[in-house]
Amino acid sequence: MSAPKVTVYITNYNYGRYLRQSVDSVLCQTLQDFELLIIDDGSTDDSNSIMEQYANHPKIKLIYQQNRGLNVTNNIALRLARGQYIVRLDADDHFEPDALQAMSQLLDADPEVGLVFPDYYIVDRSGAPLEAMHRLDFGRDVTLLDQPAHGACTMIRRDFLLALGGYDESYSCQDGYELWIKFTSRHKVRNINRPLFHYRQHGENLTTNERRILDTRMSIKRDFVRKNAVVLPRTVGVIPVRDTRLNDAKLAFAELGGRSLLQIKIDALLGATTLDAVVVTSEDPEVANYVEPILRSEPRLMFIPRSKNAARLNASLVQTLFEVLEADSLRDRSIEAVLTAAVEYPNVGSQVIDDAVNTLALFNSDSLISVRPDISLLYQHHGHGMVPILEQDKFTKLEREALYRAVGGIMLSRTGGLSEYGTILHGCVGHVIIDRLASQEVRSEIDLIVAQALAQSAARGMSVS
16 A cells, blocks of 8 residues: 555544544545544543544544553654654644645645644634634744744654654643754744634643643753753843832832842842853942842852943933943853843743743844733724724734733843844844743732732642743
């Protein structure tokens, strides 16, 4: 029997109510040169009885296993696949009729392209469309490859994937991100600006667990940097402290969980493994006195006074960074990047600091900022009334119109670009996404009360993300 052009594999765990639609969407493809593997991962619903209805189909192979996890399942499919191209379809999703044909034609046209992915529809539990998600054109508009393809419904050259070692089974989720990092480091990727599959949102998807996803992505980037000897820039972390007041006290000395906001931020930066030095800079002698005893036991920590000129409220933070980089204690260290961290964000920890530096190096960005996607509707008043910005309420969502909110207080800049452009964010600006807890800002007494309540909830093991 000759090998098929495409291997499709459906991964299923207790999605019996959606499974038939998923399978039938493959069988009805305009491109019929495929094989279909249906892999059940220990379902306890009626999935098996539905699968058995396809047992005699000549294009279908049924595989039963017990809770092996997504990446193990991906590798099992990869070992069993005979197709030139391979694509995963989750059992709660389904294809458009020409999905296989459109993606395989793009791979056929350019042997250097290793991975192709389409736009998609988001649908609800019943399959009713909610919105259409349209990505930028990766063949024309995209140079910074830090926005990965969807994990499923992405077609890959099987021999390329095998040469890269398949999927890393140490990660329990985010197979698409791990795959993306590996592929974009060696091969071209392309996309199709047309929705070719239906992604079902029903509250049970893995992608609803934000904290787990972000932690896994951090681990994937960190591990890739280490395994592939990606050179990190020599980076100094800077904590700029103003004489900002919180009622009658100074904001930097406000306490949260028995530590001041300044101490929390110092601990976070000292806990990061990617920083060569940590600097507290301020015009305030009280801050200098606070830091002085800590310096004795922390060789990476230093205090650099900030001039009154740089401390002015209307002065650019760039002026402060120039003063820091020109200080005698740093001048001979060949610092290549500078990271600023604001004390107002006490829940941004060492892991986020390291992720920022790893991300800058991994995607070769010039600068970077910490953000959160903003899905709230924003409006402008146009004189005749309120109008939604970018028509955010429309059905078709364009990637170029997605909004991100700068939160977390992390900015990272290569020193060469900082000097050349005189701005922290310049050139190709990358990003790290932080979770909801890390985005919580303390600028008022109410903010501090909220932060204390969140800290107590986190200590009790309650979810706050």
